[in-house]
Amino acid sequence: MNRLLVLLLSAVDALIAAAVGVAVVLAPLTVFWVVGLGGTADWGALWPAAVRIWQLGHFVPLHVVLGDEYLVAAGIPAQAATFVVSLAPLALATFTAVFAARSGIRAARSGSWPVGVAAGSGVTLLLAAALWATSRTPVAAVYGWQALLLPTLVFAVPALLGALVEAWRGGDDGLVDAVRDRIDGADPRRGHPWVAAVAASARGTGIAVTGLVAVGALLVAVAAIARGGQVVSLFEAAHVDAVGGGVLALGQLAYLPTLIVWGAAFAAGPGFAVGAGTAVSPAGTTLGVVPGLPVLGLVPEGSTPWLFALVLLVVGIGFVAGAAARARLAADGVAASGSDSAPVRLAVLVAVVVLAAAAAALLAACASGAIGPGRLDEVGPAAGPFAFTVGVEVAVGAAIALFSPARTREPAAAPVD
Numbered sequence: 001m002n003r004l005l006v007l008l009l010s011a012v013d014a015l016i017a018a019a020v021g022v023a024v025v026l027a028p029l030t031v032f033w034v035v036g037l038g039g040t041a042d043w044g045a046l047w048p049a050a051v052r053i054w055q056l057g058h059f060v061p062l063h064v065v066l067g068d069e070y071l072v073a074a075g076i077p078a079q080a081a082t083f084v085v086s087l088a089p090l091a092l093a094t095f096t097a098v099f100a101a102r103s104g105i106r107a108a109r110s111g112s113w114p115v116g117v118a119a120g121s122g123v124t125l126l127l128a129a130a131l132w133a134t135s136r137t138p139v140a141a142v143y144g145w146q147a148l149l150l151p152t153l154v155f156a157v158p159a160l161l162g163a164l165v166e167a168w169r170g171g172d173d174g175l176v177d178a179v180r181d182r183i184d185g186a187d188p189r190r191g192h193p194w195v196a197a198v199a200a201s202a203r204g205t206g207i208a209v210t211g212l213v214a215v216g217a218l219l220v221a222v223a224a225i226a227r228g229g230q231v232v233s234l235f236e237a238a239h240v241d242a243v244g245g246g247v248l249a250l251g252q253l254a255y256l257p258t259l260i261v262w263g264a265a266f267a268a269g270p271g272f273a274v275g276a277g278t279a280v281s282p283a284g285t286t287l288g289v290v291p292g293l294p295v296l297g298l299v300p301e302g303s304t305p306w307l308f309a310l311v312l313l314v315v316g317i318g319f320v321a322g323a324a325a326r327a328r329l330a331a332d333g334v335a336a337s338g339s340d341s342a343p344v345r346l347a348v349l350v351a352v353v354v355l356a357a358a359a360a361a362l363l364a365a366c367a368s369g370a371i372g373p374g375r376l377d378e379v380g381p382a383a384g385p386f387a388f389t390v391g392v393e394v395a396v397g398a399a400i401a402l403f404s405p406a407r408t409r410e411p412a413a414a415p416v417d
Contacts, residue, residue, distance in 0.1 A: 057092025318397025
């Protein structure tokens with residue numbers, strides 16, 4: 001595949017990712033405009049709203065300014081007229097990231113991944129600029145540099161990671177192969193334990209992060225079953241019709257990945273906040289007045305020390321990650337035990353722990369922010385405590401798997417004549 005074709009395909013990937021993301025937001029708003037408002041309102045106002053939601057989904061903070069008429073009608077105090085909304089609906093960013101990673105993988109398979117990543121990122125930057133320029137609204141303002149840079153990074157970083165991982169696995173006849181050959185030494189065909197360590201670390205980290213997300217999803221599912229009645233009650237208290245309820249449900253569905261990260265933080269121990277001075281964790285729940293959003297009905301009102309057993313799930317994830325890394329080392333010719341392989345296994349352990357903790361910090365940063373004025377400017381898990389606890393818990397499980405005595409089979413006895 002020549003470079004021009006790679007460039008065009010990557011540009012199309014970026015265009016599709018942005019177009020679908022905006023369309024997913026604009027479509028339910030249009031349905032609400034037709035059915036709920038009878039098509040009497042100005043449809044052109046939907047475009048800035050859809051773009052702002054898309055930008056928020058790509059971590060662009062919205063600076064909201066409420067008019068005096070609305071403040072009087074809603075009975076909102078004047079000091080709450082200006083606030084920031086920065087808690088992102090991660091479903092939008094997740095879609096863009098997955099699409100970008102697939103684009104980077106395909107570009108790496110073509111042997112021209114730098115061209116593909118650069119083209120996709122450049123087109124995303126141009127599209128973000130066009131969306132920002134055509135969606136000016138005084139109600140929800142954004143900083144121009146954030147509106148351009150942050151969506152571009154949401155595409156560029158996963159595309160680059162996907163390309164590098166695929167290039168390491170399959171080769172790229174370029175920079176990645178040069179780095180790998182340097183690690184291998186003079187004869188790259190003979191292999192090298194540190195090359196195996198890189199692959200084992202990547203596998204262990206992937207399993208650790210995937211397992212952490214799976215635990216968060218499990219807790220959200222359990223909360224939905226246990227507290228479904230509370231969610232329904234909050235829906236009924238909103239007094240919306242079928243169309244409004246559908247739009248509200250879709251909006252909350254966009255925050256499902258955000259809630260999954262909250263669940264992972266709860267399982268790891270630190271928990272999360274639903275406003276300044278609040279805490280939701282296995283150690284206890286301290287809540288003040290919570291906004292009447294139906295999805296917040298999933299937040300437990302109390303806690304029990306038995307919930308600390310959830311920490312064992314994260315330790316178990318670390319064990320599985322360490323076992324997978326050890327199996328990969330063995331498959332690449334590195335001894336499963338012994339003093340010769342100990343430095344390699346130690347390096348893999350450190351890499352898995354550090355990368356898993358960094359991933360936890362990144363997830364926490366992405367799943368936290370502000371949703372309103374006053375105390376609502378602190379919502380979500382804290383990155384530092386979440387990363388630290390995940391690092392410690394994964395380290396315990398992975399260390400057991402990587403350094404426990406290897407099981408060996410006794411040689412079969414010779415048959416007796």
